[in-house]
Amino acid sequence: MTGELLIREMHDSDKPRERLINYGPDKLTNQELLAILINTGNRNESSISLASKILKNLQSIRELRDVTYEELTAINGIGKAKAITILAFIELAVRMHTHSREEDKYIRSPKDVTDILMEKIRYYNQEHFIVLYLTTKNMVIEEKTLFIGSLNTSIVHPREIFREAVKRSAAAFVCVHNHPSGDPTPSEEDIEVTKRLRECGDLIGVDFLDHIIIGDGKYVSLKEMNYI
Template identity: 35%
Template sequence: MSLISSCSNEYLLEQIQKYQCDNLSDKELLTVVFSLLLTNPADVGKCVKNFSLRYQSLSQQKKCCLKDYQLLMNGNNQSAALQLQAVIALGTRINSEPHFICGQICSSHDAGVRMVAELGGLNQEFLIGLFLDTKNQIVKQETLFIGTLNSATVHPRDIFAVALKYGAAKIILVHNHPSGHVTPSKNDIIFSKRVEKCGILMGIELLDHIISGNTKYLSMKEEGVL
């Protein structure tokens, strides 16, 4: 089943109803979106092709601005570019909502997979704190720092201040590498061990420090760093 060659909005919507969006490929979903934004069927195929040439994955849309969307729309449809930007922004906001709810038990694997989905493709480093209770249930997810991670710019007291605020007993730290590589740097290791030692003194355990790439993650706990 392929929607790429189909240009009727009614047909596309019928196919979505029949097969559901989860069963459509990226190109088919893009075809649906462009078909709803563009009035000329011939432009739909061009825009899908432009996307395939410009971007290797959907996650790269996180870096786009209005000018990028206008180029994607062949530079002559500002209205469609604005609408596409709104669609992408809505999807990004939905994806950035806290993934963990109170009562949900979290493991390193669960945290790693979910945070790759949230942080993959970003071109800036984010340090995220997942704060857990004594039963390993998430009570709060919070962005702690944006920028290059090292012990000089991020102090453990800022992390544990949040933990105390929400009554957390344990912490999982997550930060992304925009390069996509998940090998911990020397600074990553030094910082992690520093937070771990402070946690021992405060009675708030650092369960793990996870590094997120674009498609995979690394758990310092599983690798024996912590």
């Protein structure tokens, strides 16, 4: 038995659900919001106590997006249904930060790219190399993750990128990858990969518009740095 009150023992005005109704969701703590998702505790612990257990090992709330089903269900009191609810909510929150409407998916500047991908990949623990394939009017045909891992010239194969471009009859493409460190400064490998893709694009006749590196809320355009 913990020293914390169970939800049923709280005064109505102190319960997370009632606080949300009375004051709005923005007034609730992360713990209270997560407790609402958890819904019920068990005989010994409240949903607030279970929420606290989930959050206690996180450096910040953004790390919640990396929590796995196995990690959640390892917590006594978090079963299959609660874990699924939490993971579904996390994924929904991620999708809300990405643009899904076709009319929004036109690439006219680096910011258009980061509007689509910043919130999706900025917190990844591994580098993800993503290609946006475009029409002649720079509308996104498809967003495709081609490589995952520490990027270098042996991993990023131009043939894979251009094979996908031909398959989709793409007129142009933009490459994007994240730096898990949060610092988007391009490495020598990033620059070398960019130069190779530029040369291949010139040869094949598919426009390589930009290579954008995403950090923690920041980005760098290698086109703006004159590498393309």
